[in-house]
Amino acid sequence: ALAPEIEARHAGRHAPLRKRHHQIVIVGGGAGGIAAAASLLRRRPSLDIAIIEPRDEHFYQPGWTLVGGGVFDKSQTRRPMRDVIPTGANWIQQGVAGFLPEENEVVLDNGEHVSYDVLVAAPGLKLDWAAVKGLPETLGRNGVTSNYGYGLAPYTFELVQELRGGKALFTQPPMPIKCAGAPQKAMYLSCDYWMRHGRLGDIDVEFCNAGGVLFGVAAYVPALMEYVQKYGIDLSFNHNLVAIDGDAKVATFKVVDGDETREVQKPFDMIHVVPPQTAPDFIKASPLAGEGGWIDVDQGTLRHKKYANVWGLGDGTSTPNAKTAAAVRKQAPVVAENVIAHLDGREPGVCYDGYGSCPLTVERGKIVLAEFAYGGKLVPSFPKWFIDGTRPSRLAWLLKERTLPWMYWRLMFRGHEPLARPQPCAKVAAE
Numbered sequence: 001a002l003a004p005e006i007e008a009r010h011a012g013r014h015a016p017l018r019k020r021h022h023q024i025v026i027v028g029g030g031a032g033g034i035a036a037a038a039s040l041l042r043r044r045p046s047l048d049i050a051i052i053e054p055r056d057e058h059f060y061q062p063g064w065t066l067v068g069g070g071v072f073d074k075s076q077t078r079r080p081m082r083d084v085i086p087t088g089a090n091w092i093q094q095g096v097a098g099f100l101p102e103e104n105e106v107v108l109d110n111g112e113h114v115s116y117d118v119l120v121a122a123p124g125l126k127l128d129w130a131a132v133k134g135l136p137e138t139l140g141r142n143g144v145t146s147n148y149g150y151g152l153a154p155y156t157f158e159l160v161q162e163l164r165g166g167k168a169l170f171t172q173p174p175m176p177i178k179c180a181g182a183p184q185k186a187m188y189l190s191c192d193y194w195m196r197h198g199r200l201g202d203i204d205v206e207f208c209n210a211g212g213v214l215f216g217v218a219a220y221v222p223a224l225m226e227y228v229q230k231y232g233i234d235l236s237f238n239h240n241l242v243a244i245d246g247d248a249k250v251a252t253f254k255v256v257d258g259d260e261t262r263e264v265q266k267p268f269d270m271i272h273v274v275p276p277q278t279a280p281d282f283i284k285a286s287p288l289a290g291e292g293g294w295i296d297v298d299q300g301t302l303r304h305k306k307y308a309n310v311w312g313l314g315d316g317t318s319t320p321n322a323k324t325a326a327a328v329r330k331q332a333p334v335v336a337e338n339v340i341a342h343l344d345g346r347e348p349g350v351c352y353d354g355y356g357s358c359p360l361t362v363e364r365g366k367i368v369l370a371e372f373a374y375g376g377k378l379v380p381s382f383p384k385w386f387i388d389g390t391r392p393s394r395l396a397w398l399l400k401e402r403t404l405p406w407m408y409w410r411l412m413f414r415g416h417e418p419l420a421r422p423q424p425c426a427k428v429a430a431e
């Protein structure tokens with residue numbers, strides 16, 4: 001809707017409605033935007049920062065797996081946005097409609113322009129529910145659920161409790177997605193419940209994955225396969241969900257078999273869907289976008305490849321790491337350090353190594369803690385005797401249930417950076 005306004009502005013035909021300026025403008029008040037603001041202010045409290053975020057609530061999305069598993073109540077994963085905006089940062093409650101990086105401005109949904117010295121883009125990604133035909137109409141009923149929605153995750157646990165027999169499908173769309181392990185986590189926790197309640201023998205569980213492997217980093221696959229076998233799960237690779245008929249309870253998959261592609265229909269009693277995921281539309285359509293529509297940043301410094309005063313972090317960027325809040329925890333200090341260097345007239349000197357983490361909830365009380373950097377290199381945070389990430393671990397479950405939420409709200413969102421001190425680029429390159 002704002003295209004004419006933006007075009008007119010480019011053509012110099014009319015002046016902006018109103019304009020304000022902030023030294024640093026952050027787009028998005030999700031994990032990335034809040035953590036970056038906190039890390040910046042911790043380093044330099046005098047910075048003038050504005051966070052542009054339309055929602056009045058912030059969600060701790062890593063908790064949704066535990067909501068779907070009946071461990072957390074959904075309210076534990078939500079906080080008022082005003083409570084997470086760091087002290088000292090301004091909040092502009094608007095959506096960003098477009099970017100004018102040549103003019104150091106963003107355009108808001110209301111047509112207002114905000115100019116900046118430095119832009120930090122952390123808009124997350126788009127959950128494209130509508131890309132699966134029939135899905136939006138049936139989500140949250142007819143046995144169709146997803147832990148990828150705040151309001152939907154409790155329905156997953158409702159369905160799991162209700163199901164006594166029949167067919168349960170769990171789907172995974174093409175990569176990249178946020179928290180690539182989450183489709184499986186939902187499945188294992190459901191199977192664990194059915195096993196504990198003596199029902200698993202009557203439930204036929206199938207994992208329909210658009211990809212060709214169970215998990216992208218091979219070191220974790222043996223432990224996961226033990227659970228696949230224990231729960232009697234059928235693995236169907238190269239199965240991409242394309243349509244759902246909720247009333248008839250039938251899911252349609254595009255199946256790639258060598259050179260051949262065919263459509264396969266599967267009836268279900270319950271289906272856990274993970275939606276296809278893309279860069280947000282307003283990013284895709286912007287000059288910040290590179291290949292695939294993602295924000296085109298250097299994978300080490302996180303600085304935009306074309307615009308030297310623009311940085312990006314979180315799920316919306318082009319960096320080939322696991323899109324997780326754990327990645328954000330390491331990225332935010334890198335962005336903060338490099339932005340301050342830039343403001344001081346220095347070159348960015350610290351780099352992100354691609355760290356991401358995926359705590360795979362293989363049963364209630366045990367987790368396979370996948371931690372890896374660029375190229376699938378294993379980068380465990382703990383010694384093997386404490387937590388061996390390639391094996392199911394009770395301590396890792398405690399970490400996920402108790403410590404990680406606390407770290408998110410109390411450390412990451414206040415600019416404390418344990419185990420996340422930014423490293424010089426030369427050191428990161430040498431490792």
Ligand code: FAD
Nearest residue numbers: 028030031032061062095096124179314315323324325326
């Ligand atoms: P988000 O946190 O999604 O925030 C993006 C923000 O941008 C939002 O607040 C949004 O409102 C805002 N925004 C959007 N459009 C605009 C606009 N036009 N203008 C201004 N603002 C805008 N991570 C882990 O580390 N461990 C896990 O176990 C884990 N499990 C997960 C399980 C599930 C089911 C899900 C859904 C996610 C999980 N994640 C996990 C991933 C993690 O939540 C994300 O990687 C993280 O939230 C990314 O942060 P972000 O800031 O990039 O995006």
